[in-house]
Amino acid sequence: MDPPQRNRATGRRKEGDEKKKRVRNRASQERLTLLIEKLTDDRKGVAAEMGMQALMDVRCTNLVNPVCDWLGEIYEPASREFVIPGRGRLPLNEESMFCTLGVPRGHIKVPYGVNNEIEEAMFACLFPGLESMPNTSVLADSLQAMTMHGDVFKMKLLMYLISAVFAPTTSLRPSNKCFPILANLKNVKNMNWCKFIVDFLHDAFKNKMYQKGCRLHLMLMYVDCLDLSTMDFSGVGGRPPTHKFAISPWTINAVKAVLAADRATDTTYWKLQVSFCLSLHTACLQI
Template sequence: LPPSPPHPGAPHPLLQRLAHAMARRKKARVGDNSPKKDENNDAKGALKRNRFSPAAIVKLYDDLTVDKKTVIRRMFLGSFLDIKCEVLHNYLVDYVARSYDNSSRSFIFPGRGVLPLTEQSVHEVLGAPNGLDGVPYHEDHALEDELVPDLFGIGNSRPKVSDVAKAIIACEVADDRFKRLWLIYVVSTCLAPTTDTKISNKCYPMLAYINRMEDLNMQITSRPAHALF
């Protein structure tokens, strides 16, 4: 996780993301209520993209075979197979966000206790790798050109997140290609979602660790003072 903001009053990046998500949902409620086509739901069975929500992952559960789930757990990402709540409710998000204290990097709930927001606490909750190497989250066009043809086809380096979900479902075996798709999907839907409906090409460098995930620290990137999520 990134260090505390330099100014005492500056909000934590995670809280900024939550606030932006809430603002978008509020705008959607008070805006035009006429039906609109969802570009992520343009085919039968396509998954709706819901940023900052684990719903996109939960919807894949029924399509994951035992072999696929076993591989995911060996990648130290098994916690994403045990999500109990797929919706983030605005009131709860607002309450948690307002409970965050920058100086102590923790959530303070008067009369109930304190929850730290540190690398170790995130690791304990998510079970994500907590190794020594920061996650390489940047553009690497050479590696991108090498991996894209096998993953998505030539010239399709930034497919829709929903298309990645379809590719995961279509995988017949839980091989390295499946593992790369799953890592991209988890990062794109939960750990580091962007405002785009397509995946970020910054995801490709981390795929070099696909068979040694334990070496990664999923709480930080390889760039100083930056967090993956």
């Protein structure tokens, strides 16, 4: 009858369920949305040239980390699915990623990897005067302060999107594995970003690194596939409009409202029915 209590002083869960060490999210959703808000249309157009215009529509200012943790725990690497007991399975694949983020799904593999030659050739151009890679927060500040929207801006924006949304790690800095991608700027829109983001998440989860990878996709994919017919959105600005990509309609308040209704226990969800799974419908409904 007593609901699970938390330690008043520390906010940690009660002794007994040692639960997990606090998961630390390094990719600040808040910083991302603040930056986008400040960008002029000129500079947002740069994202469109790379096929990333949907990212400029993101309205969700925060992440609800518990649901991301939970999805990480129920992920089954062998089948590449999130297995929700008694509810169904949600695939982690290119289609679902496309439905959430709407990023390019081209034929070129995203060249994410260390390449010292390319890095050396490009570094000074991107970060003149710096000895080593700046923190991601510094990169965000510099993007916000830039007024031009040429190739340097484009490269920095892409690097930031990779660090903050597509493939965040627990590091404070963008990965130097980004450079080969920036070096091939013209082909960015022909790269398969959906596959890249999915594979990055899969590899992280396979290795039980639940804090890495695109948490925005996890959260939005999940709320977007629930049956919301009984949800009351009147307190949070109304029902999210119909949409092409899940990234555009959802606000943090709408996400929170849905997840509050869906929460089963302290650390688990699935109270609501999964109604449809993005464009995949029946595929995910069998147990």
